Amino acid sequence: MSTNFNQLMKKRFLLSLSSLLVCSSAVVGFSGKAFGREFNAGPIWNNGHARTVCPQLCTANSMWWNGNWHTTVYRQQSVCSCGWRLELSNERFTRRITQASLWKYRDFKTAISHRGLSPYEAANQVGETVKRLRGVDNLYEIRLSGGDRVTFSIYGQYHVVEIRDVGGHT
Numbered sequence: 001m002s003t004n005f006n007q008l009m010k011k012r013f014l015l016s017l018s019s020l021l022v023c024s025s026a027v028v029g030f031s032g033k034a035f036g037r038e039f040n041a042g043p044i045w046n047n048g049h050a051r052t053v054c055p056q057l058c059t060a061n062s063m064w065w066n067g068n069w070h071t072t073v074y075r076q077q078s079v080c081s082c083g084w085r086l087e088l089s090n091e092r093f094t095r096r097i098t099q100a101s102l103w104k105y106r107d108f109k110t111a112i113s114h115r116g117l118s119p120y121e122a123a124n125q126v127g128e129t130v131k132r133l134r135g136v137d138n139l140y141e142i143r144l145s146g147g148d149r150v151t152f153s154i155y156g157q158y159h160v161v162e163i164r165d166v167g168g169h170t
Helices: 002-029 047-060 099-113 119-125
Strands: 037-042 064-073 077-083 085-087 140-143 149-155 160-167
Touching (some): 047 064, 085 099, 099 160, 119 140
Parallel strands (some): 085 160
Antiparallel strands (some): 037 077, 064 077, 149 160
């Protein structure tokens, strides 16, 4: 009986320890430049106040508020996270893509829309580089898999990425 109890306690301890390690790596994974560029905003008291202050601050810096903010000095200073915006109104799937390509595309979009990264940083996050298409103004692509690509336009002065085609080569 005591051997079973000891084994059970050992398993619970190891499970708790592994959960702690997984959570710690998730937090470390989101540190650094995870949420775009931060701008000082003075004190922000709550999420409602942030929804008023942050969009104005980000727009004044030619960026978009990505919904994130945090306090840096209690009752004195907070920062708003600003970054790039993803425009999907012209998104068009030109063919069915693989599940792996779909995941990579989702990660690319999330890096821009939720984390505020530039398309170059977002491409780097998914292990790719941005390629400018020859002979076409303002059209770029990244490779999703062997035959799958995502094509988009970059409006750098406005910090906007507009997705065009998802599927085969352009």
